[in-house]
Amino acid sequence: GIQVEQSPPDLILQEGANSTLRCNFSDSVNNLQWFHQNPWGQLINLFYIPSGTKQNGRLSATTVATERYSLLYISSSQTTDSGVYFCAAHSGGGADGLTFGKGTHLIIQP
């Protein structure tokens, strides 16, 4: 099945800083999603982005499907951005569910 790798595994930033999180995947995808798992454990949908670029406020994402990677950008970080960011993907074959990366643990310090 598809492999999903995220980097960096941990990231500590000061409030106001910008960050880029990366997701590499091993096969062509028909579904790629970014999630934020907040300190209460809830998975919040950020982007559904199998290809192209999207923006939502301070967050944006780009997936370059031909090169098998996706990037999540967070600008002007706030303490509420802290948590774990997951990338998850599905390719045409294999199991029907999403394959998750191990996540990037982001800590925004005031």
Add this chain to the structure above:
Amino acid sequence: NAGVMQNPRHLVRRRGQEARLRCSPMKGHSHVYWYRQLPEEGLKFMVYLQKENIIDESGMPKERFSAEFPKEGPSILRIQQVVRGDSAAYFCASSHQRQVNEQFFGPGTRLTVL
């Protein structure tokens, strides 16, 4: 426009008991997925169901675990004779169509086995 609903949010069971986790998909969604989050393993797919059918259970443990999505009512993930290793967060997701559509996740059920 309610999202994916899961209950209970927290469930405590003693070893050997049964756990039943419920999931109601988003309105208009007929595809349901169950995932498990273990501390050392991350989020893993377990099973994919449509109404009255199990489509893909390749991620489900072979014993003690079962899932259903009846014509009426929520999807149920059932764990029989729970063991301490079953302690985890169990998430349900739903989508409008198979695979290629965005999956939306519920708040999860946190199972603790004493």
